[in-house]
Amino acid sequence: MPMTSLPAPEPVKAPGSGRADSGAGTATHCPYCALQCGMRISATAAPGGRQEISITPRDDIPANAGGLCQKGWTAGELLTNGARLTTPLVHGEPATWDDALDYIAERIRRIQAEHGPDAVAVFGGGGLTNEKAYLLGKFARVALRTSQIDYNGRFCMSSAAAASIRAFGMDRGMPFPITDLAAADAVLFAGGNVAETMPPFVRHLNAMRERGGRLIVADPRLTATAKSADLHLQLTPGTDLALALGLLHIAIADGYADEDYIAARTTGFEAVRTSLAAWWPERVERITGVPVAQMREAVRLLGTARRAMVLTGRGAEQHAKGTDTVTAFINLALALGLPGTEGSGYACVTGQGNGQGGREHGQKADQLPGYRKIDDPAARAHVAAVWGVDPEELPGPGRSAYELLDALGTPAGPKALLLFGSNPLVSAPRAGHVAERIGDLELLVVSDLVLSETAARADVVLPSTQWAEESGTMTNLEGRVLLRRRAVAPPSGVRSDLAVLSGLAGRLGHPDGFPDDPRAVFDELRRASAGGVADYSGITYERIAAETGVFWPCPAEDHPGTPRPFLDGFATPDGRARFVPVDHRPAAEDIDEDYPLYLTTGRVLAHYQSGAQTRRIGPLVQAAPEAYVELHPDLAERLGVTAGERLRVVSRRGTAEGVARVSGAIRADTVFMPFHWAGRASANQLTNAALDPTSRMPEFKVCAVRVERVA
Numbered sequence: 233m234p235m236t237s238l239p240a241p242e243p244v245k246a247p248g249s250g251r252a253d254s255g256a257g258t259a260t261h262c263p264y265c266a267l268q269c270g271m272r273i274s275a276t277a278a279p280g281g282r283q284e285i286s287i288t289p290r291d292d293i294p295a296n297a298g299g300l301c302q303k304g305w306t307a308g309e310l311l312t313n314g315a316r317l318t319t320p321l322v323h324g325e326p327a328t329w330d331d332a333l334d335y336i337a338e339r340i341r342r343i344q345a346e347h348g349p350d351a352v353a354v355f356g357g358g359g360l361t362n363e364k365a366y367l368l369g370k371f372a373r374v375a376l377r378t379s380q381i382d383y384n385g386r387f388c389m390s391s392a393a394a395a396s397i398r399a400f401g402m403d404r405g406m407p408f409p410i411t412d413l414a415a416a417d418a419v420l421f422a423g424g425n426v427a428e429t430m431p432p433f434v435r436h437l438n439a440m441r442e443r444g445g446r447l448i449v450a451d452p453r454l455t456a457t458a459k460s461a462d463l464h465l466q467l468t469p470g471t472d473l474a475l476a477l478g479l480l481h482i483a484i485a486d487g488y489a490d491e492d493y494i495a496a497r498t499t500g501f502e503a504v505r506t507s508l509a510a511w512w513p514e515r516v517e518r519i520t521g522v523p524v525a526q527m528r529e530a531v532r533l534l535g536t537a538r539r540a541m542v543l544t545g546r547g548a549e550q551h552a553k554g555t556d557t558v559t560a561f562i563n564l565a566l567a568l569g570l571p572g573t574e575g576s577g578y579a580c581v582t583g584q585g586n587g588q589g590g591r592e593h594g595q596k597a598d599q600l601p602g603y604r605k606i607d608d609p610a611a612r613a614h615v616a617a618v619w620g621v622d623p624e625e626l627p628g629p630g631r632s633a634y635e636l637l638d639a640l641g642t643p644a645g646p647k648a649l650l651l652f653g654s655n656p657l658v659s660a661p662r663a664g665h666v667a668e669r670i671g672d673l674e675l676l677v678v679s680d681l682v683l684s685e686t687a688a689r690a691d692v693v694l695p696s697t698q699w700a701e702e703s704g705t706m707t708n709l710e711g712r713v714l715l716r717r718r719a720v721a722p723p724s725g726v727r728s729d730l731a732v733l734s735g736l737a738g739r740l741g742h743p744d745g746f747p748d749d750p751r752a753v754f755d756e757l758r759r760a761s762a763g764g765v766a767d768y769s770g771i772t773y774e775r776i777a778a779e780t781g782v783f784w785p786c787p788a789e790d791h792p793g794t795p796r797p798f799l800d801g802f803a804t805p806d807g808r809a810r811f812v813p814v815d816h817r818p819a820a821e822d823i824d825e826d827y828p829l830y831l832t833t834g835r836v837l838a839h840y841q842s843g844a845q846t847r848r849i850g851p852l853v854q855a856a857p858e859a860y861v862e863l864h865p866d867l868a869e870r871l872g873v874t875a876g877e878r879l880r881v882v883s884r885r886g887t888a889e890g891v892a893r894v895s896g897a898i899r900a901d902t903v904f905m906p907f908h909w910a911g912r913a914s915a916n917q918l919t920n921a922a923l924d925p926t927s928r929m930p931e932f933k934v935c936a937v938r939v940e941r942v943a
């Protein structure tokens with residue numbers, strides 16, 4: 233991209249954010265995805281001692297600026313729903329909190345005495361607040377002294393995170409405010425369907441298109457997002473890496489490489505240029521199914537844009553080569569001169585409510601707070617000092633999420649699992665196998681709001697408070713730290729995850745150091761993160777409230793925060809971004825005679841993740857009552873399938889059933905299933921647990937299947 237001086241892009245704050253947000257009710261944020269839409273909640277007493285919840289969108293939060301999706305509008309039902317857990321259960325029987333916590337502590341002590349500290353494992357979630365994620369990591373390392381902790385974010389954006397660290401030295405998924413999108417002239421979005429997964433996100437893309445900007449979407453399906461695009465690259469699942477190599481090959485050949493930017497701001501370009509020689513466009517067309525003319529058009533739109541963005545979603549990332557795939561898209565962005573240029577860039581569109589913050593403060597197997605590496609001696613010394621322990625006592629790195637689940641109950645693996653904020657029986661790859669591993673545990677403890685499929689298998693279930701019943705910080709997809717305020721009183725009988733950790737730590741000999749007050753935990757997190765990559769030390773609850781969020785890194789209370797961290801340089805030792813040569817490889821499991829179709833999986837608007845929350849909300853169940861199998865009319869005809877009949881999808885790992893949805897929007901060699909349903913309707917009975925060698929991300933987005941009619 234030529235380096236010319238440009239008018240300033242859209243201001244960081246959206247229209248309306250200068251005004252005091254003055255609606256009725258408590259200003260807080262949505263329980264679900266990483267957009268963390270701002271909302272106001274008011275509760276009024278209704279007949280029968282019930283509460284009536286009303287939700288209105290806030291217009292002072294730029295990400296949603298007055299919008300919400302159907303899940304946000306109906307989120308109040310999470311608070312009033314009869315499915316709510318309100319008492320601890322020990323082996324299915326109601327118990328007091330003291331009895332439940334005493335029992336867990338006693339079992340932990342016995343299991344660790346017999347098998348050692350690593351016999352107890354912890355699994356967290358990217359939906360947990362920063363405070364919970366931080367305290368969970370500390371609890372594992374200090375109270376349990378176990379290395380065995382990881383979380384569901386490994387299934388989410390770990391590939392993009394690994395690639396960003398490799399290229400930029402830092403993983404802030406979207407290193408610019410979301411409102412910058414509106415000022416772009418071209419956006420390439422590989423494998424994201426925000427029209428269903430983050431509907432208010434579409435406003436930013438629409439604003440761009442209204443200004444004349446162009447949207448290019450790469451997806452095997454003509455999704456609602458792809459329909460609004462100027463160009464749809466309908467690639468074969470699992471071929472994004474080849475596509476990105478082909479696009480870069482064309483960009484260089486057609487003269488769009490920004491030589492000045494490459495010379496001034498990057499290293500390693502020559503090795504990448506050389507590695508591309510074999511990726512001529514016709515070869516890429518054969519692998520991806522995307523016509524050469526479309527690839528050329530995509531490159532032209534990006535290359536001639538004054539400001540351009542490359543975005544990736546889970547479609548491109550959730551592969552056994554996800555890290556290299558994202559690296560290839562970053563290489564493309566770097567060659568065009570985008571990252572760290574005002575109004576342009578590369579971003580990973582993070583998914584879970586606290587997907588960004590949840591990956592920064594120590595619930596990852598290899599990590600300490602502030603996005604520090606657990607095997608870095610200086611990081612260990614800093615965090616050990618904050619925690620008041622000897623650095624030698626801190627365990628080293630543990631197993632990644634799937635490897636941890638796969639080891640449960642095996643001779644060398646953990647015998648006990650404490651689970652907070654995830655439902656892996658539905659959401660983990662090769663879920664049938666994961667269920668077997670969980671079945672071999674001596675102790676399973678699940679903290680949840682509802683009796684999720686995984687909680688239903690637990691020895692001890694702990695009923696937890698949720699979003700609007702407790703305060704805490706969430707870091708949205710932009711890296712903006714937000715305050716999710718308590719808006720209603722929790723039902724009696726439930727406790728916060730912080731209180732659970734505090735109660736267990738006390739029983740395990742740590743009466744201090746595990747406060748249950750979120751603000752006290754956040755103040756400690758600030759100190760622990762100080763000097764780290766994700767430095768929160770200058771962020772306070774008061775500042776967040778006054779400024780509608782603060783972007784990290786923010787190293788001092790008088791520091792303004794960092795909306796665009798790469799403008800002056802990248803977080804690498806020499807300040808330059810790194811090109812990394814990568815090569816395409818086929819999916820871990822390719823199609824063959826027995827399993828002749830690709831299966832890919834993803835989301836629908838009305839349901840969230842494993843569905844534990846949304847499958848209990850009336851209007852959402854009405855909108856999307858059951859699992860389905862999307863297939864092309866040609867394929868349907870070949871199989872003799874009519875729309876609406878029941879289908880069985882079979883892979884080498886299991887079977888899953890759904891209703892046939894016949895649609896010309898999908899490739900004829902591919903079927904699609906959403907993964908929100910459990911049991912026989914669970915897409916993860918089919919998925920392949922092949923892992924990316926760097927990020928340890930499983931291959932959720934492609935495996936080989938056959939489709940049968942259920943007679």
Ligand SMILES: Nc1nc2c(c(=O)[nH]1)N[C@H]1C(S)=C(S)[C@@H](COP(=O)(O)OP(=O)(O)OC[C@H]3O[C@@H](n4cnc5c(=O)[nH]c(N)nc54)[C@H](O)[C@@H]3O)O[C@H]1N2
Binds near residue numbers: 430
């Ligand atoms: N309604 C709803 N919204 C959500 C969530 C939810 O569960 N429900 N979850 C949240 C979370 S945690 C996340 S991570 C985000 C995910 O947000 P997205 O990444 O937008 O969601 P997905 O549906 O998983 O995948 C996006 C698209 O990838 C396509 N795809 C499949 N295989 C491939 C491939 O090989 N290459 C390419 N290029 N595309 C492919 C699918 O067809 C799909 O349309 O959504 C967040 N928002």
Ligand SMILES: Nc1nc2c(c(=O)[nH]1)N[C@H]1C(S)=C(S)[C@@H](COP(=O)(O)OP(=O)(O)OC[C@H]3O[C@@H](n4cnc5c(=O)[nH]c(N)nc54)[C@H](O)[C@@H]3O)O[C@H]1N2
Binds near residue numbers: 680729907932933
């Ligand atoms: N086939 C396939 N599988 C996938 C994906 C895919 O695209 N395809 N996507 C993957 C991705 S990106 C993700 S993020 C995962 C997510 O999958 P999961 O990790 O299963 O996520 P959720 O369904 O959100 O589970 C959260 C659970 O925690 C509970 N909960 C919510 N808030 C709290 C809290 O504050 N405290 C406690 N204790 N509990 C709470 C909820 O009720 C719910 O039971 O799924 C992955 N699985």
Ligand code: SF4
Binds near residue numbers: 262301304429
């Ligand atoms: S887009 Fe995400 S954050 Fe916004 S209302 Fe919907 S689920 Fe909630």
Ligand SMILES: [Mo]
Binds near residue numbers: 387388389583584
């Ligand atoms: Mo996710």
